[in-house]
Amino acid sequence: xxxxxxxxxxxxxxxxxxARLDGDSAIFGITWFAQSELGExxxxxxxxVGTSVKANEFYAEVESVKAVSDVVAPLSGEIVEVNTAxxxxxxxxxxxxxxxxxxxxVKLSDVGxxxxxxxxxxxxxxxx
Amino acid sequence: xxxxxxxxxADLEHMLGVIxxxxxxxxxxSIPPGVRLRRPINLPPGQPEQEVYAELRRLAERNVSAxxxxxxLGAGMYDHYxxxxxxxxxxxxxxxxxxxxxxxxxxxxxxxxxxxxxxxxCELTGLPVSNASVYEGPSAVGxxxxxxxxxxxxxxxxxxxxxHPHSRETLRTLAVGYGTSVEEIALDDAVTDxxxxxxxxxDDVGAVVLQQPNFLGAVEDVAAIATAAHEHGALAxxxxxxxxxxxxxxxxxxxxxxxxxEGQSLGNRLDYGGxxxxxxxxxxxxxxxxxxxxxGETTDVDGRRGFVLTLQTREQHIRRERATSNICTxxxxxxxGGVVYLSxxxxxxxxxIGELMLQRTHYARxxxxxLDGVHKLHDRPVVREFAxxxxxxxxxxxxxxxxxxxxxxYALGRSYEEYGDGLLVAITExxxxxxxxxxxxxxxxxxxxxxxxxAEVARA
Numbered sequence: 001x002x003x004x005x006x007x008x009x010x011x012x013x014x015x016x017x018x019a020r021l022d023g024d025s026a027i028f029g030i031t032w033f034a035q036s037e038l039g040e041x042x043x044x045x046x047x048x049v050g051t052s053v054k055a056n057e058f059y060a061e062v063e064s065v066k067a068v069s070d071v072v073a074p075l076s077g078e079i080v081e082v083n084t085a086x087x088x089x090x091x092x093x094x095x096x097x098x099x100x101x102x103x104x105x106v107k108l109s110d111v112g113x114x115x116x117x118x119x120x121x122x123x124x125x126x127x128x
Numbered sequence: 129x130x131x132x133x134x135x136x137x138a139d140l141e142h143m144l145g146v147i148x149x150x151x152x153x154x155x156x157x158s159i160p161p162g163v164r165l166r167r168p169i170n171l172p173p174g175q176p177e178q179e180v181y182a183e184l185r186r187l188a189e190r191n192v193s194a195x196x197x198x199x200x201l202g203a204g205m206y207d208h209y210x211x212x213x214x215x216x217x218x219x220x221x222x223x224x225x226x227x228x229x230x231x232x233x234x235x236x237x238x239x240x241x242x243x244x245x246x247x248x249x250c251e252l253t254g255l256p257v258s259n260a261s262v263y264e265g266p267s268a269v270g271x272x273x274x275x276x277x278x279x280x281x282x283x284x285x286x287x288x289x290x291x292h293p294h295s296r297e298t299l300r301t302l303a304v305g306y307g308t309s310v311e312e313i314a315l316d317d318a319v320t321d322x323x324x325x326x327x328x329x330x331d332d333v334g335a336v337v338l339q340q341p342n343f344l345g346a347v348e349d350v351a352a353i354a355t356a357a358h359e360h361g362a363l364a365x366x367x368x369x370x371x372x373x374x375x376x377x378x379x380x381x382x383x384x385x386x387x388x389x390e391g392q393s394l395g396n397r398l399d400y401g402g403x404x405x406x407x408x409x410x411x412x413x414x415x416x417x418x419x420x421x422x423x424g425e426t427t428d429v430d431g432r433r434g435f436v437l438t439l440q441t442r443e444q445h446i447r448r449e450r451a452t453s454n455i456c457t458x459x460x461x462x463x464x465g466g467v468v469y470l471s472x473x474x475x476x477x478x479x480x481i482g483e484l485m486l487q488r489t490h491y492a493r494x495x496x497x498x499l500d501g502v503h504k505l506h507d508r509p510v511v512r513e514f515a516x517x518x519x520x521x522x523x524x525x526x527x528x529x530x531x532x533x534x535x536x537x538y539a540l541g542r543s544y545e546e547y548g549d550g551l552l553v554a555i556t557e558x559x560x561x562x563x564x565x566x567x568x569x570x571x572x573x574x575x576x577x578x579x580x581x582x583a584e585v586a587r588a
Contacts, residue, residue: 043416043441063416068447 004032004124007098011114012123013074015056018098024111026075029102030062030093033127038064041093046082046104053077053106055113060103062093071103075113081105192530194398198563199535200492202513202554203343204265204292205401206393208371209558214395214468223464228456230421232437239435242423242460245467252370252470252478253387254378255409259420261463262455265390266298268406269367271419272386273299273335274452275410276363277306278417282334285310286362288320288353290342292390293543295367299337308334318346318506318515326356335363335386340379341372343543345513345552346506354383370394370407372511374482386410395469396462405462416441419453481557485512489555492564496553499572501579505540505550513554515540515547520578522551528574529567536571 010018016034020027035041043063053059058070059079082104086092092100118126135143140152149155156164175183194207201207218224222237229238242260249258262268269292273285285308287296296312303310313325313336320338329336336357341347354364366379368389379387392404410418416439424438444451473481493514497504505515518525522539529536540550555564 045416063441063446066446068441070450 004036005098006031006120006124008120010098010120011074011117012120013056013072013117014123014126015072017072017074019074019114019117020098020102021111021114025080025105025107026077026114027102028059028071028074028104028106029097030071031123032097035094035097035101038062038069039066040064041090044083044086044090044093044103046084046086047079049079049082051079052109053079053104055116062090073106074117075106075108076110077106077108079104080107191400192535194535197530197533197535198559198566200537200553200555200559200567201535202556203538203552204294204390204392205398205404206371206512206554206556207398207558208393208556210395210397210465210469211472213472214465217468218461218465223461224458226458229458229460230437230440230443230456234437236435238460239423239437241464241467242421243425243435244471245460245463246423248467248470249407249409252373252378253368253384253407253409254380254382255384255387256380256412257415257418257422258407258409259418259422260455261391261459261466262388262406262408262420263457263459264392264402264404264406265367265388266292266295266406267302268388268390268408269295269337269365270298270302271408271453272365272367272388272410273308273337274302274306275386275414275417275419276335276365277308278452279363279414280334280361282332282362283308284330284333285335285337286313286325286328286333287311287337288313288325288339288342288348289315289544290318290320290344290346290348291337291339291367292343295337295339315342315344318342318344318508319348320353322349322352322356325353329356329360329362331360333357333360333362335365337365337367339367340376341369341511341513343552344506344508344515344540345510345554346508346515347376347511350377350379350384351382354385358383369512371478371485372482374478374480375486375511376482380409380411386414391463391466395465395472403462405459405466407463407466415439418442420455482511484557485555488557488559488561488564489514491561492553492555492559492567495564495568496571499568499575501575502571505547512556513552516551516553517547517549518551518575519549520575520582522549524578524581525551525571525574528577529570532570532574534567534570536567536574 010020012018016031018029018031041064045061047059053073055076059073060071062069083102199207246258289312300310314321338353340350357364363385365386366384368379371393387409389407391407396404419442422439426434426436428434440446442453489512496502501519503517505517538552540547540552
């Protein structure tokens with residue numbers, strides 16, 4: 001497992017989710033802090049491609065050896081891709097939360113919502 | 129304060145003083161007056177304990193146990209012999225005394241019981257995963273439909289009218305909570321109307337629920353129903369009688385996605401209705417949506433065989449405030465009875481008991497249907513239970529049989545208005561040919577007597 005890190009190029013939701021913006025779409029995942037709190041992830045239950053997600057609402061579930069937790073969407077939009085590799089390799093969420101552990105790609109309905117998210121410094125300061 | 133509670137006026141005054149209220153009624157002041165019972169509870173005045181005991185004993189004597197009569201009553205719960213090895217193992221204090229033995233660190237013996245129970249249920253149902261049991265059959269049916277809702281989120285549920293009335297009621301009750309409408313598919317000559325089912329199916333149907341054999345005892349075409357459900361992406365849920373699965377094809381081999389059922393007939397006595405257990409098995413795709421717990425086999429650091437709680441994804445200690453399953457109490461005790469019974473019966477025994485029931489059921493059905501005023505309600509293949517029609521009122525006929533110490537069965541009119549003249553008769557390995565002949569004598573006389581009485585009334 002890696003050490004705590006919060007990349008500067010990502011935006012953060014206070015419920016420990018990140019978004020990587022790319023034009024009018026974004027990739028979502030959970031932060032290093034979130035995976036560390038969950039412990040060893042054993043299952044990722046993704047949403048279906050084509051379904052819509054709303055900022056601050058649940059869109060997926062992560063099951064660890066300790067608990068089943070809901071994953072909160074940092075932004076609103078429509079799911080255009082899910083990380084199917086997590087079906088066989090859910091531990092990527094622990095090993096590489098910002099890379100191979102990404103969860104979904106979303107076509108955003110309102111890019112302006114990103115203004116409400118936190119930068120890496122504000123988010124990491126909130127954890128202490 | 130009631131005369132049945134040992135609190136003296138001094139005790140009462142002291143307790144009220146400690147908590148700072150004037151009288152007991154003040155404790156209920158937060159309950160709106162409109163919903164309060166504004167009279168004393170309707171109980172007789174206080175009596176000496178000895179008189180109360182005598183009164184309760186008199187009331188208890190009105191119960192008739194299956195050991196005190198020849199019983200052909202089934203309708204979901206069956207009078208099978210329970211071998212003494214079941215009681216011997218169930219009454220061991222390690223199994224009998226724990227409350228909710230479901231912690232991850234529960235004893236290896238407890239986990240091994242769950243694991244072996246699950247293995248037996250998987251073999252019986254033909255499905256790859258079984259949980260460690262649920263409370264009873266009807267709630268297992270309700271939980272299976274909720275699994276379908278979690279899987280495909282569709283708003284409609286189709287349930288065959290051949291499914292046990294208790295299961296259909298439980299489904300309707302639970303479905304209100306999870307926002308699904310429940311529609312019944314009628315029977316056509318005692319089995320689920322396949323054309324009606326196809327007409328009702330659509331891409332908004334989450335699951336089709338059927339029962340094998342159905343409530344009228346008839347064997348359903350499970351594969352055809354499952355195929356029809358799958359054509360619309362709906363799950364096929366089958367509630368099965370486990371002791372018929374020695375002679376019937378396993379539901380899992382007929383395309384069923386979730387197979388559930390009442391486990392009472394496996395090593396649990398009738399006990400006036402409970403407790404019993406329900407079984408719940410599914411395809412691997414639905415592993416994580418199953419209620420309850422699953423025990424698994426593993427090896428310890430020294431390479432020895434051991435057991436662990438593997439999955440409990442919907443339980444409260446895993447999902448906290450969003451839990452959707454809560455199997456607690458020492459539910460596993462009744463399932464222990466089930467796995468001990470199945471082990472006692474064995475692979476050959478479950479086939480033999482199925483064949484025995486088939487033969488005696490055939491004999492009973494033909495013998496009874498040959499009586500004057502008694503007819504088969506349907507001609508469908510049956511395994512252990514069959515429905516008759518009587519040319520006399522069913523309730524009084526049952527009363528006459530009961531007076532002769534024979535429980536002739538279940539009056540179908542209690543659950544099906546369309547079968548007001550129906551009688552459901554169940555056979556177990558405990559009912560001998562002589563018992564069946566006795567039923568034929570008693571039922572024949574009772575029907576004849578009621579027909580004579582009816583004719584006299586008509587003349588008068």
